[in-house]
Amino acid sequence: MKVLIVYPKVEETFWSFKYALKIVRRKAAFPPLGALTVAAMLPAHWEKRVVDMNVRNLREKDIKWADYVFISAMIAQQKSAREVVNWCKELGTKIVGGGPLFFSYSADFSDMDHIVVGEGEAILPRFIEDLENGVAEHFYISKEHPPLQQSPVPEWNLIKFKDYATMSIQYSRGCPYNCEFCDIIVMNGRVPRTKSNDQIITELEALYKRGWKGSVFIVDDNFIGNKKKVKGLLREVITWQEEHKRPFAFFTEASVDLAEDPELMNLMVEAGFNKVFLGLETPAVESLKECGKKQNLKRNLSESVHIIQKHGLNVMGGFIIGFDNDPMDIFQRQVDFIQNNGVVTAMIGLLTALPGTRLYQRLQQEGRLLFKSSGNNTDISGSLNFIPKMDRECILKGYQWVMDTLYSP
Structure with a gap:
């Protein structure tokens, strides 16, 4: 075959x-x-x-x-x-x-x-x-969420490393949170499943033996979904990095409650992590409540970002515009938050209802869905695929202003 x-x-x-x-x-x-x-x-x-x-x-x-x-x-x-x-x-x-x-x-x-x-x-x-x-x-x-101990080492011999800026591995699937717009929990469930520490070390060895040195992205949507297990993994990665003269610099995605665990942040930095992508979403508290982003409401968002930065991790952030509860000044507030808090890379997207999500189901019940998403939430024509509460043209113009303000030379 x-x-x-x-x-x-x-x-x-x-x-x-x-x-x-x-x-x-x-x-x-x-x-x-x-x-x-x-x-x-x-x-x-x-x-x-x-x-x-x-x-x-x-x-x-x-x-x-x-x-x-x-x-x-x-x-x-x-x-x-x-x-x-x-x-x-x-x-x-x-x-x-x-x-x-x-x-x-x-x-x-x-x-x-x-x-x-x-x-x-x-x-x-x-x-x-x-x-x-x-x-x-x-x-x-299949709707089964199998143990990741069954997952093999990727067949790296099928690609050329020189074509890529970074390599990737996966440690876990699933996220314990229940954000209304997220389809990851629909596909992978809400109980984080992890590979064994030995599996991850084997995967790092596979990359190392093929000559890779540099950036490695741990693709988990929430790397810290099981904090106890990830701390054990990080201790082994620290040892491996030291034995191999620290060939890798890691980055990943995590929930903002990372800021509540100094031990975890210290272990990540010691293991070679230098940045983390956080789903910050919005500085508007009512919009965070609307989408069920409870982990972002435990403490002041700016304070959380600063704590993570002070522990040695650069913060990249994901932000969303288009929530029902977004105030009229949300565009300026998003820009102010990003600039005032030193978010090194900001992904600002328009809210998108993906099939299977609680958001999709709610908007469908309310008769507000318009068209199928393109899957790119920075695409003005393919996202915001529903009737928003704020005037649509106002949202699109405001979004464009945010992008121009943040990214223009």
């Missing part, structure tokens, strides 16, 4: 770092971690190749080589994914889809041969068995 795993082109978003990549002379910010992990789950006797379309163009001969093209995609890749599907169909190559895009919009890709929805460790073994026996069904779904 010859399998080509395609990671479609990502539309220009905050996370694509298009212009910064030119400075560091890299083709993409992050490797296709999900695709490489899926590759490691496929039978060893299968021939496997990966094409990351953010690094190079997909070619006709790539598709013709394969018996099956597996597409691993997020919502922000839906346009490119559709182009790949159409091309494969023209060439008569069978297609398998998996990942968040197909979790949310499987109906839009019903012309694919097979769609596999759910966490790979839970659903792929059955699909692979059926495929090898010639009885594969069109649609597979």
